[in-house]
Amino acid sequence: MxxxxxxxxxxxxxxxxxxxxxxxxxxxxxxxxxxxxxxxxxxxxxxxxxxxxxxxxxxxxxxxxxxxxxxxxxxxxxxxxxxxxxxxxxxxxxLKAEEERREAERQRVLEEKNRKLIEERELAAREISRKAAKAAAREKEREVRPLAVAHTVKRGETLPQIAARPDVYGDALLWPLIYRANRDQIRDPKRIWPGQLLKIPRNVGRDDIAEARRYAQERRLP
The missing domain is CATH 1.20.1270 (Substrate Binding Domain Of Dnak; Chain:A; Domain 2)
Structure with missing residues (x-):
């Protein structure tokens, strides 16, 4: 200077x-x-x-x-x-770095939501599959299990309980069918005894079933 x-x-x-x-x-x-x-x-x-x-x-x-x-x-x-x-x-x-960070965060949140949605769908699908398999197993069991043509009364059993058994009718209201087929040894449907061998009728039609349900509803057994 x-x-x-x-x-x-x-x-x-x-x-x-x-x-x-x-x-x-x-x-x-x-x-x-x-x-x-x-x-x-x-x-x-x-x-x-x-x-x-x-x-x-x-x-x-x-x-x-x-x-x-x-x-x-x-x-x-x-x-x-x-x-x-x-x-x-x-x-x-x-600003660009901040925007990229925000976009990355949005993508992470979106991916997390999608992951949870996929997991929920997979879980629901597995649950449906499990229920379907269980229902198929029950159906197969019913198909394989032979239907009884006779039943030995056990202590404490009633006609509705016997009728409700899967190998009998699967319906407690159909007990009158058993009662009518065994009138020779059942006088009162409220009284059956352990050891009795009851016939289970199989050749019954729709009218017989409807009549049995009507009778059971009119005369209810414990």
Whole structure:
């Protein structure tokens, strides 16, 4: 930098260039605001232009000094815009990264929901399959199990209980069929005895079944 004395002598002789003050203000502002960002070569370039302008000013070459001060001003403005663009770029990167994080979180939540939905559907399908298999097993058991044509009365049994057995009729209301087929040894349907061998009629029609249910509903047994 030129000495303060030299600048004072020049300033007394002539008016300082208009761009010198603007360049100094702008370069100082840029340095204060963006010094932490590094880029020492940009600041050094501005300083070189200012010093060149001061040297020409000291020699009284105002026009040449003006050009270097204008150059310093433009360099300072360029560096300022450069750092502004850098800040905008960094901010855009942050926004993009945040958006990507949010999108990743949305995808994670969506995938979790889909996973749970698939698990629930698979669980429901397994439950349906289990029930179907159980029902098929019961049906097969009924098909395989032979139907009784006779039954030996056990202690505590009643005609409705015998009629309700899967190998008899599976319906407690059909006890009158057993009663009527065994009138020779059953006088009162409320009284049967352990050890009695009761016939289970099989050749019964729809009318017989309907009549048996009607009779059972009119005369209920314990």
């Amino acid at each position: 030129v000495s303060v004395l030299a600048l004072n002598l020049v300033s007394c002789a002539q008016k300082l260039p208009r761009y010198r003050t603007e360049a100094l203000v702008k370069s100082s502002a840029v340095r204060l605001q963006w010094a932490a960002q590094g880029r020492d070569e940009e600041f050094a370039s501005i300083t070189d232009a200012l010093e060149a302008g001061d040297r020409f000013l000291e020699r009284g070459k105002l026009s040449d000094a003006e050009q270097y001060y204008l150059l310093a001003l433009r360099k300072a403005e360029f560096v300022e815009q450069l750092f502004v663009d850098e800040q905008l770029r960094l901010e855009a990167q942050k």
